[in-house]
Amino acid sequence: MADLKSKKQASPIAYSCYFTRNREGEQFSSEHVFSYQISGTLTINNGEKEYVFKEGDFRFTRRNQLLKFIKQPPVNGVFKSISVYLDQGTLRSFAMEHGYHADHSQSKDAGSIIALKGGSLVKGFMDSLMPYSEDDQMIDANLQALKVREAIMILLRSSSVMKDILFDFSEPGKIDLEAFMNENFHFNVQINRFAYLTGRSLATFKRDFEHIFHTSPSRWLQQRRLQEAHYLIKEKGRAPSDVYLEIGFEDLSHFSFAFKKAFGIPPSRLAG
CATH class of the missing domain: 2.60.120.810 (Jelly Rolls)
Known part of the structure; x- marks a missing residue:
């Protein structure tokens, strides 16, 4: 982004x-x-x-x-x-x-x-x-x-x-990390950007994140995005080519590979 x-x-x-x-x-x-x-x-x-x-x-x-x-x-x-x-x-x-x-x-x-x-x-x-x-x-x-x-x-x-x-020059204050991530996981930004927007240093963000979600930010983001993609494709009838950018993946091939690894089938088969 x-x-x-x-x-x-x-x-x-x-x-x-x-x-x-x-x-x-x-x-x-x-x-x-x-x-x-x-x-x-x-x-x-x-x-x-x-x-x-x-x-x-x-x-x-x-x-x-x-x-x-x-x-x-x-x-x-x-x-x-x-x-x-x-x-x-x-x-x-x-x-x-x-x-x-x-x-x-x-x-x-x-x-x-x-x-x-x-x-x-x-x-x-x-x-x-x-x-x-x-x-x-x-x-x-x-x-x-x-x-x-x-x-x-x-x-x-x-x-x-x-x-x-x-003329409000204050930086983002420390906010509810769990609520923020569940609301903004679909944005394809670097971890340090998420840290800044939640009012944390990168080290504090990673520590707080693992305390809340019991996994690393990068692993959680991929899992959460794939869960959302599975829901949109299966329950909402969305096409994989229309979903991958929306939920935070940069290219379709990477999305398809990660989806198949997570769910055992490619997203195109789920859509079919």
Whole structure:
């Protein structure tokens, strides 16, 4: 699973464009993201809820989120969206400059993905980002930084709770590991990512995990994913080719091998 913003991607402004067919995948949102759906439909699932954004919609994605997505172009059209990534360094600087402080209790119920109201100010801002997304344009880094600060100011105007979200610099606290893993096992992320999101060091995560589940994280993840796959194929009539990515395997051949080793038959036979 890749981060929502790749480390190789230097620009805080990203343009997404896909033709003709759907694109599915997983991402980890390590920074807050302010986005505009130009065309097509984006479906996001964070393990608890599904969100659907259509042409003309604006959204805000909170940092430290595990997400599954489907990008669907319109009929005979192109999927397009543009996003601004709000890094922690810029937000800390902005908070210090303007005297902002987060009230942690105010932002807990705001949700991990927030649909935002539009309007001419927000639409005009997003339209102004288009030149920054063109590959043949070398936009000065200082201009990009100004656009990020403009995005922060617009978000602060959009909702009173945004202050408490944007300027909350706390890291994930230690949470119920068993509940978290049972809810998020289907995300294909490294063990150290699970550890971070549950508020633990890698060593503490492994120790707590084995105390709760009586096995290693990697072994439990594979067993849990295979159990879910068996249920989806046998009870729900799902095809193995439609299931393996959904439950956290990277390729079909590895999934089929692991499934046969666990249950004695290949998933294709179970489906038949």
